[in-house]
Amino acid sequence: MSSAQQIAIPSPPRPQPATPAIAVESVRKSFGEQSVLNGVTLSVTPGETLAILGRSGTGKSVLLRIIIGFETPDSGSVRIHGQPISSLSLDHLGDVRMRMGFLFQHAALYDSLTVEQNVAFPLQHHRRDLSTAQQHDRVRQLLAEVGMQDHFDKMPSDISGGMQKRVGLARALALEPDILLLDEPTAGLDPISSAEIGELVLKLQQEHHMASVVVTHDLHSAKTIADRLILLNAGKVVIEGSFQQLQSSNDPFVMQFLKYS
Numbered sequence: 733m734s735s736a737q738q739i740a741i742p743s744p745p746r747p748q749p750a751t752p753a754i755a756v757e758s759v760r761k762s763f764g765e766q767s768v769l770n771g772v773t774l775s776v777t778p779g780e781t782l783a784i785l786g787r788s789g790t791g792k793s794v795l796l797r798i799i800i801g802f803e804t805p806d807s808g809s810v811r812i813h814g815q816p817i818s819s820l821s822l823d824h825l826g827d828v829r830m831r832m833g834f835l836f837q838h839a840a841l842y843d844s845l846t847v848e849q850n851v852a853f854p855l856q857h858h859r860r861d862l863s864t865a866q867q868h869d870r871v872r873q874l875l876a877e878v879g880m881q882d883h884f885d886k887m888p889s890d891i892s893g894g895m896q897k898r899v900g901l902a903r904a905l906a907l908e909p910d911i912l913l914l915d916e917p918t919a920g921l922d923p924i925s926s927a928e929i930g931e932l933v934l935k936l937q938q939e940h941h942m943a944s945v946v947v948t949h950d951l952h953s954a955k956t957i958a959d960r961l962i963l964l965n966a967g968k969v970v971i972e973g974s975f976q977q978l979q980s981s982n983d984p985f986v987m988q989f990l991k992y993s
């Protein structure tokens with residue numbers, strides 16, 4: 733075939749880098765004189781799990797609250813699916829937040845509601861399109877996913893800490909979020925319960941394909957759950973990479989953190 737007869741085949745479009753689900757750019761935050769975050773940049777792609785490690789008081793929870801939009805940074809930006817959250821109206825911020833499931837370290841469950849009522853709560857407020865029967869089915873399905881279907885009528889005070897975290901996870905998933913933010917999901921649990929919660933988070937993550945951020949100082953669960961880790965110290969990211977990359981680092985702070993965690 734001569735070159736004149738060749739048909740020009742257009743080259744396929746180059747794959748565009750996916751918009752990160754979460755993009756934090758140069759975020760700074762101080763409380764009075766105390767500077768907590770000193771320029772933190774990170775991003776999480778859809779389907780990826782990022783663990784944020786660091787000693788107590790380094791600003792991990794503050795960073796998570798900034799990502800959700802509960803706190804505003806002094807400078808820098810947070811984009812959720814490409815949208816800068818600082819520019820959103822309250823209505824739009826509400827819409828964006830509905831796509832985020834979160835579980836805080838404290839205030840995990842409503843004490844006066846049963847397990848079932850806790851998980852039903854977001855559905856009752858945001859999914860009025862579902863009938864009571866549909867909401868009920870959805871709650872049972874969520875509880876089954878976290879292995880709590882037999883405890884639906886218990887009060888939070890009557891179940892273990894690990895079970896409370898399971899229910900909190902079911903509630904966090906109620907609105908089918910595409911972003912999941914977990915603050916110390918294994919804190920205060922014994923090692924076996926911690927490992928079980930770690931496995932559960934991994935399973936949920938794989939089934940729901942969310943972009944997840946897990947704040948933890950539990951290195952073992954971070955290793956189980958995370959695709960990528962960052963270590964915060966003095967308001968900055970000291971290192972970012974896989975668990976193996978952290979382990980082979982010769983940065984003195986990273987080495988010390990891994991040794992004592």
Ligand SMILES: Nc1ncnc2c1ncn2[C@@H]1O[C@H](COP(=O)(O)OP(=O)(O)O)[C@@H](O)[C@H]1O
Nearest residue numbers: 763766768786787788789790791792793794795
């Ligand atoms: N609303 C606030 N007002 C004043 N200081 C705060 C506030 N929130 C957090 N801090 C301070 O910021 C620092 C980081 O807190 P935090 O993010 O909770 O740490 P971590 O989660 O890493 O343990 C702490 O010294 C804490 O006292």
Ligand SMILES: [Mg+2]
Nearest residue numbers: 792793837915
């Ligand atoms: Mg914290």
